[in-house]
Amino acid sequence: MTSLERLLAEKPNLKFIFTGGKGGVGKTVSAAAIAYKSTLQGKKTLLASLNPVHSLASVFNQDLTGGTIKRVEGTSHLYAIEVDAKDIVERYRENIGKRVREFLKWSDIPVDAGPFVDIAVTNPAFEESAMFDKMMDIMLQQGSEYDRIVFDTAAVANAVRLIGLSKIYGLWLGRMIESRKEALSMRVQLSFRKEKVMEEVKKDPLMADLISMNERFLKVKNVLIDSNITAFFFVTLPLALPIAVVKRFITMVKAYDIPVGGVIVNGILSRETVEASQGEEYLKNKYEEQIQYMRTIKKDLGDLVRAYIPLYPREVVGLEMIKKVSEDMFSYVPSFWNEL
Numbered sequence: 001m002t003s004l005e006r007l008l009a010e011k012p013n014l015k016f017i018f019t020g021g022k023g024g025v026g027k028t029v030s031a032a033a034i035a036y037k038s039t040l041q042g043k044k045t046l047l048a049s050l051n052p053v054h055s056l057a058s059v060f061n062q063d064l065t066g067g068t069i070k071r072v073e074g075t076s077h078l079y080a081i082e083v084d085a086k087d088i089v090e091r092y093r094e095n096i097g098k099r100v101r102e103f104l105k106w107s108d109i110p111v112d113a114g115p116f117v118d119i120a121v122t123n124p125a126f127e128e129s130a131m132f133d134k135m136m137d138i139m140l141q142q143g144s145e146y147d148r149i150v151f152d153t154a155a156v157a158n159a160v161r162l163i164g165l166s167k168i169y170g171l172w173l174g175r176m177i178e179s180r181k182e183a184l185s186m187r188v189q190l191s192f193r194k195e196k197v198m199e200e201v202k203k204d205p206l207m208a209d210l211i212s213m214n215e216r217f218l219k220v221k222n223v224l225i226d227s228n229i230t231a232f233f234f235v236t237l238p239l240a241l242p243i244a245v246v247k248r249f250i251t252m253v254k255a256y257d258i259p260v261g262g263v264i265v266n267g268i269l270s271r272e273t274v275e276a277s278q279g280e281e282y283l284k285n286k287y288e289e290q291i292q293y294m295r296t297i298k299k300d301l302g303d304l305v306r307a308y309i310p311l312y313p314r315e316v317v318g319l320e321m322i323k324k325v326s327e328d329m330f331s332y333v334p335s336f337w338n339e340l
């Protein structure tokens, strides 16, 4: 039994799985392979991509456009969704616009809301918060429908930044609610007795909106920091930069109490492959280089390493390849690992 298999066996209620790592290291492939494995264990599984550029469609050779959940052809209970960033951002922009307008109206500030909305939505973090919101939607709405949801999150800092953002989001909402309470009470205190103030506060649509946003956020946060329900996996290649990114990620994630499921080392050149090449110079050099990086991985991340994926002679495309990756992830251990 591999370490990854043991983890999944020990945590049968693991519902939300995330894959993170530097761009191009194999996050999508790993997410798909974990999702597929989950279906073999009888779990109805949803694989959700929240990347601005989609890749599930090419991984499964299937049209996944439209932003709806579709069953992956050739599987019995694997489902996939590719969230369309453009749609989400547009809807989120409308929502924010509505809030800003309501706020200005409520405060009796007679200015055009347009520029304020533009400022609120014209910043690089906007798309991220929109996607984070969508992720929360999927967690809350599909959480009861699926036994497991695997999120293929965007490259590098995105996944972790989302969590950091969620913390700030919570703080910000808390403050907003407090200040709205104060402002509203001053107004209503003139005409109501004290015990009626809170009731009045809740009648304000903006206020009710903020309170429900905060409740929603807290629900998700509680799930995200529960190690029996959530696990973040970090994917790396045996190369300097991806390893550094994973180390940085793990430090950041731990600071936010996000449970680390483990590290997946992808793209491993096996000793057997090199030997079979009868001393091909390029492969030999690559292999030696890899051994050095694998030593670093073992030294710095050792116990966290839960799975290895060999380097395949071609890209991972189609369900058959995903099945292969899935098998390897749960069985392959490079022969040199114990000698490092």
Ligand SMILES: Nc1ncnc2c1ncn2[C@@H]1O[C@H](COP(=O)(O)OP(=O)(O)OP(=O)(O)O)[C@@H](O)[C@H]1O
Binding pocket: 021, 022, 023, 024, 025, 026, 027, 028, 029, 030, 051, 055, 154, 155, 266, 267, 268, 309, 310, 311, 312, 313, 314, 315, 316, 317
């Ligand atoms: N072990 C492997 N052997 C051969 N090709 C691989 C392997 N793992 C991944 N690939 C290929 O490498 C490319 C990148 O993989 P993948 O899309 O899973 O990475 P990613 O981390 O999701 O990338 P991005 O950051 O762009 O989302 C793909 O073309 C994939 O088919």
Ligand SMILES: [Mg+2]
Binding pocket: 027, 028, 029, 051, 055, 152
């Ligand atoms: Mg990807």
